[in-house]
Amino acid sequence: MQQRIKLILLPILLTLISLVILKLAQDQWQSWRSIIRDLPLWLLPITAVIAFQFNRSRLAYLSFLFLIYYAVERSFISDSQLLQQYAQPVFITGCLILTYLSLIKDRILFSIFGLINLVAIIICLFVSALLVHLINNNTDQLINTLPWVITPEDLVFIPWFICLSAIMIRSIQDVTLTTTATAISFLLWSIEYFQPMLFPSAMLFIIVSTIYLLSILFDSYALAYRDELTGLPSRRALYNLVLSLGPKYTVAMSDIDHFKKFNDTYGHDVGDQVLKLVSSKLSKISGGGKVFRYGGEEFTIVFPRKSAEETLNHLETVRQTIEDYQIILRDEKRKKGDKKSRSQASNTNKTVSVTISIGAANKVRGENFEHALKQADIALYKAKKQGRNQVCI
Numbered sequence: 001m002q003q004r005i006k007l008i009l010l011p012i013l014l015t016l017i018s019l020v021i022l023k024l025a026q027d028q029w030q031s032w033r034s035i036i037r038d039l040p041l042w043l044l045p046i047t048a049v050i051a052f053q054f055n056r057s058r059l060a061y062l063s064f065l066f067l068i069y070y071a072v073e074r075s076f077i078s079d080s081q082l083l084q085q086y087a088q089p090v091f092i093t094g095c096l097i098l099t100y101l102s103l104i105k106d107r108i109l110f111s112i113f114g115l116i117n118l119v120a121i122i123i124c125l126f127v128s129a130l131l132v133h134l135i136n137n138n139t140d141q142l143i144n145t146l147p148w149v150i151t152p153e154d155l156v157f158i159p160w161f162i163c164l165s166a167i168m169i170r171s172i173q174d175v176t177l178t179t180t181a182t183a184i185s186f187l188l189w190s191i192e193y194f195q196p197m198l199f200p201s202a203m204l205f206i207i208v209s210t211i212y213l214l215s216i217l218f219d220s221y222a223l224a225y226r227d228e229l230t231g232l233p234s235r236r237a238l239y240n241l242v243l244s245l246g247p248k249y250t251v252a253m254s255d256i257d258h259f260k261k262f263n264d265t266y267g268h269d270v271g272d273q274v275l276k277l278v279s280s281k282l283s284k285i286s287g288g289g290k291v292f293r294y295g296g297e298e299f300t301i302v303f304p305r306k307s308a309e310e311t312l313n314h315l316e317t318v319r320q321t322i323e324d325y326q327i328i329l330r331d332e333k334r335k336k337g338d339k340k341s342r343s344q345a346s347n348t349n350k351t352v353s354v355t356i357s358i359g360a361a362n363k364v365r366g367e368n369f370e371h372a373l374k375q376a377d378i379a380l381y382k383a384k385k386q387g388r389n390q391v392c393i
């Protein structure tokens with residue numbers, strides 16, 4: 001749930017807030033109009049290249065297609081009738097492409113997948129031309145069968161609504177910043193068509209580029225500083241934190257007991273499940289402890305401004321929580337099986353529990369972080385030797 005708030009709701013909310021602020025501050029940026037008008041012509045290609053470099057092929061496609069759209073729109077700005085004439089098919093094409101790109105995965109641009117995507121984009125173009133043709137030729141019939149349709153122009157809401165629903169469902173299913181960025185593009189694309197007077201297109205495409213660049217930046221940050229399996233900050237993030245630590249802190253090393261045996265008994269996949277659950281319990285440690293996956297089944301906890309004695313209660317509480325926690329092993333058959341096997345599986349779910357050992361050490365004056373880490377490791381070794389499932393300092 002937290003992940004959904006962070007990766008879907010927050011970016012959408014921030015975009016909406018930015019739009020409101022931009023609208024309210026309209027008078028201020030009006031004087032920058034000529035710069036704003038040119039900015040997408042620089043920003044969109046830069047975004048496309050960066051997205052391509054970072055293997056975000058979907059964002060690269062979108063930046064490139066928006067660039068073409070914006071460049072064409074700018075060059076035909078004087079011929080407003082021509083723009084009007086093609087507005088509907090162009091809008092539906094955009095909706096279809098955005099929906100298609102939100103449904104697929106990022107693939108290498110110059111590969112067979114790149115070719116497939118290119119063909120799919122061309123198909124979107126034809127489908128939208130066909131749709132508009134069908135709508136225009138069957139307007140009367142459609143209006144009679146669909147009583148809630150008010151004018152022929154409103155018929156565009158049908159494909160739009162289908163695409164919107166598909167994108168929304170996809171955003172909930174595939175919680176990534178790229179999917180959210182595609183959903184936000186759809187929102188801005190809809191504003192561009194339904195409310196063209198609200199914002200100049202240039203402003204919308206500047207926002208689109210900014211969102212793409214930010215999503216690439218945050219994704220890369222997460223890749224560099226977060227452990228993929230557990231979602232905890234990685235060892236690299238730990239060494240980043242060390243740079244900001246003051247003279248007083250405590251380092252604790254924690255390790256799951258007999259994890260090799262656990263893996264051998266239940267398999268590596270179940271081991272992974274347990275690692276995730278232990279990480280989630282550890283990450284809720286009290287006392288301001290910051291938890292990192294050090295590697296394998298080892299975790300490091302840093303308590304800034306606390307002595308080892310002051311952290312004992314917090315470490316003991318988390319150790320006890322993990323010991324008491326009954327882990328329900330998900331039956332793999334259940335995920336793939338039919339209804340019958342699912343109900344059988346729910347009765348055969350096994351519960352297991354694991355314990356952890358923890359060693360903690362103070363940062364000693366005149367010594368560095370490595371020294372504190374080594375002392376914590378020695379304390380952990382002591383906890384293991386004394387029978388495991390305990391905290392030692």
Ligand SMILES: Nc1nc2c(ncn2[C@@H]2O[C@H](COP(=O)(O)OP(=O)(O)OP(=O)(O)O)[C@@H](O)[C@H]2O)c(=O)[nH]1
Nearest residue numbers: 255256257258259260261263268271272296297384
């Ligand atoms: N499932 C899974 N296992 C891992 C992962 N990383 C490390 N391991 C396993 O963790 C186990 C660590 O085993 P050991 O270092 O021998 O320690 P232990 O069995 O936990 O025994 P003690 O620490 O002495 O209690 C090895 O079997 C590794 O394969 C991982 O990401 N997933």
